[in-house]
Amino acid sequence: MRTSAAAGTAPDHEVAIVGAGFSGIGAAIALDRAEIDDWVMIEAGDGVGGAWHWNTYPGVAVDIPSFSYQFSFAKRSDWSRIYASGAELKRYAEDLVDSHGLRSRIRFDTKVGGAAYDEEGHLWRLDTDRGEVTARFVIGATGVFSQPKLPDIPGVDEFAGTTAHTARWDHDLELAGKRVGVIGTGASAVQLVPSIAPEVEKLTVFQRTPIWCLPKPDGPIDGARRWALENLPGAKLATRLASQLYVELTFPLPAHFNGVIPLGKQGERVGRRFLREEVDDPVVRDRLTPRYGLGCKRPGFSNEYLATFNRGNVELETTAIEAVTAAGVSTIGDRLHELDVLVLATGFKVFDRGNMPPYPIKGRSGLDLEEWWDENRFQAYEGVSVPGFPNLFAILGPYGYNGASYFQLIETQVRHICRCLRHARKERATAIEVTREANDRYFRQMLDRRTHQIFFQDTCADANSYYFDRHGDVPLRPSPSVETHWRSARFDLDDYRFERRLSPAPAGSHR
Numbered sequence: 001m002r003t004s005a006a007a008g009t010a011p012d013h014e015v016a017i018v019g020a021g022f023s024g025i026g027a028a029i030a031l032d033r034a035e036i037d038d039w040v041m042i043e044a045g046d047g048v049g050g051a052w053h054w055n056t057y058p059g060v061a062v063d064i065p066s067f068s069y070q071f072s073f074a075k076r077s078d079w080s081r082i083y084a085s086g087a088e089l090k091r092y093a094e095d096l097v098d099s100h101g102l103r104s105r106i107r108f109d110t111k112v113g114g115a116a117y118d119e120e121g122h123l124w125r126l127d128t129d130r131g132e133v134t135a136r137f138v139i140g141a142t143g144v145f146s147q148p149k150l151p152d153i154p155g156v157d158e159f160a161g162t163t164a165h166t167a168r169w170d171h172d173l174e175l176a177g178k179r180v181g182v183i184g185t186g187a188s189a190v191q192l193v194p195s196i197a198p199e200v201e202k203l204t205v206f207q208r209t210p211i212w213c214l215p216k217p218d219g220p221i222d223g224a225r226r227w228a229l230e231n232l233p234g235a236k237l238a239t240r241l242a243s244q245l246y247v248e249l250t251f252p253l254p255a256h257f258n259g260v261i262p263l264g265k266q267g268e269r270v271g272r273r274f275l276r277e278e279v280d281d282p283v284v285r286d287r288l289t290p291r292y293g294l295g296c297k298r299p300g301f302s303n304e305y306l307a308t309f310n311r312g313n314v315e316l317e318t319t320a321i322e323a324v325t326a327a328g329v330s331t332i333g334d335r336l337h338e339l340d341v342l343v344l345a346t347g348f349k350v351f352d353r354g355n356m357p358p359y360p361i362k363g364r365s366g367l368d369l370e371e372w373w374d375e376n377r378f379q380a381y382e383g384v385s386v387p388g389f390p391n392l393f394a395i396l397g398p399y400g401y402n403g404a405s406y407f408q409l410i411e412t413q414v415r416h417i418c419r420c421l422r423h424a425r426k427e428r429a430t431a432i433e434v435t436r437e438a439n440d441r442y443f444r445q446m447l448d449r450r451t452h453q454i455f456f457q458d459t460c461a462d463a464n465s466y467y468f469d470r471h472g473d474v475p476l477r478p479s480p481s482v483e484t485h486w487r488s489a490r491f492d493l494d495d496y497r498f499e500r501r502l503s504p505a506p507a508g509s510h511r
């Protein structure tokens with residue numbers, strides 16, 4: 001490990017990227033293309049792929065078509081299915097890293113525990129568990145689904161059987177012939193439940209809020225389809241466009257323009273009809289019926305989840321959980337469900353303290369980002385940068401993600417960041433900071449669009465959605481994807497202040 005930069009000397013690297021998921025990978029490829037190649041990527045885990053490195057539970061897969069869940073510059077026609085599995089996405093990440101020559105610049109098994117801006121040196125000091133790393137610029141690519149969330153249920157540590165979280169699956173865990181309980185019915189449970197139901201003796205699914213579960217147009221992409229995609233003129237582009245439109249119609253447009261485009265109601269009709277077709281028992285069907293609008297929380301997409309509740313060995317428990325005991329889960333009214341294995345499909349810390357930001361970040365004059373957000377509510381200019389925190393950019397800042405494919409977000413935010421960095425190079429600037437005025441203007445614009453968003457309609461009151469933060473805001477970006485794309489290419493560079501440190505030593509010059 002290189003020793004830290006003393007004030008006034010050059011930083012270790014021009015850019016530090018924190019996180020080696022698709023955001024980090026996308027940022028690194030774009031930096032290389034912009035000939036900003038003195039970067040280091042710092043990753044807590046021992047491999048690349050982020051969400052797809054950590055989440056390996058049975059059934060894990062993408063829930064938008066793979067034609068959209070990939071980089072526009074690295075489109076594949078050899079996905080095995082329309083909705084690729086987690087393992088396939090992990091391989092896609094590995095291939096990108098190798099084909100773009102990124103691996104040697106990634107520091108694995110290194111966790112960033114804090115970051116502080118050195119005002120004199122115009123650089124960031126990253127405190128890692130393997131020593132300090134300094135960089136002129138930092139790109140936060142830590143995602144929001146990195147830290148598994150445990151349920152707030154008394155006794156959850158007292159269970160005497162085996163406890164597993166979907167986000168840290170233990171592949172030695174034997175489920176065959178076991179009594180298994182699953183707490184949670186979010187997107188991970190929708191994939192896990194049908195995958196494990198056939199092998200377990202008894203499966204009890206503990207549901208607090210039913211999920212909207214929609215059918216997915218999935219299927220294998222066999223040799224003939226692959227050939228057509230690869231060889232028919234325009235086939236790849238047409239598939240990509242159809243897929244992008246489908247994604248846009250299933251979340252961003254109905255959620256953010258609920259008052260304008262009545263797509264949500266149509267989606268709900270599809271969901272209800274699917275429930276009627278799939279679930280035999282009317283009582284179970286009723287319990288699986290959401291009482292909130294489609295879009296208030298993340299829906300599930302599965303052709304198997306609902307029908308799993310027709311199986312004789314699967315029970316849907318909707319009575320609230322009172323406690324977890326050594327023997328199993330006890331629900332209100334003293335019913336004990338005895339279990340051998342307890343699976344927590346309880347998702348992640350999202351907008352919680354300690355996750356947003358993922359580690360303490362101190363900007364100008366020691367300004368603490370978490371405290372600043374606590375006092376001012378979550379906000380970031382174009383979802384990328386925050387005043388008072390120069391040279392710091394995020395891929396997923398507040399009001400950055402509109403709910404379409406995550407790859408759309410990555411490419412948009414990386415374009416924004418690279419515009420800033422290229423301009424800094426041209427101006428020989430060593431500090432870039434968004435103005436307070438530009439930030440405030442963007443925040444106001446986002447809040448003004450609330451009237452049309454589904455989240456702020458009465459129908460979302462009982463949704464229990466992780467989209468809501470502790471201020472009661474939903475820091476998703478109320479914009480169609482074309483607008484996010486357009487703005488990243490056109491935002492006014494005068495919204496940033498570019499400053500030059502006197503006689504800066506060039507980054508990496510001591511190497």
Ligand SMILES: Cc1cc2nc3c(=O)[nH]c(=O)nc-3n(C[C@H](O)[C@H](O)[C@H](O)COP(=O)(O)OP(=O)(O)OC[C@H]3O[C@@H](n4cnc5c(N)ncnc54)[C@H](O)[C@@H]3O)c2cc1C
Binds near residue numbers: 052358
């Ligand atoms: C099960 C599951 C299914 C999903 N399905 C979809 C989908 O269908 N469509 C979609 O658009 N999105 C989906 N997502 C969201 C998914 O998170 C994004 O698509 C995308 O993978 C996020 O990439 P990322 O690189 O921003 O974050 P991540 O993939 O979460 O990667 C962040 C990386 O940062 C590392 N890190 C975190 N903190 C630190 C630290 N302090 N120091 C060093 N390293 C750190 C983590 O170890 C991780 O490797 C899904 C997520 C999950 C968990």
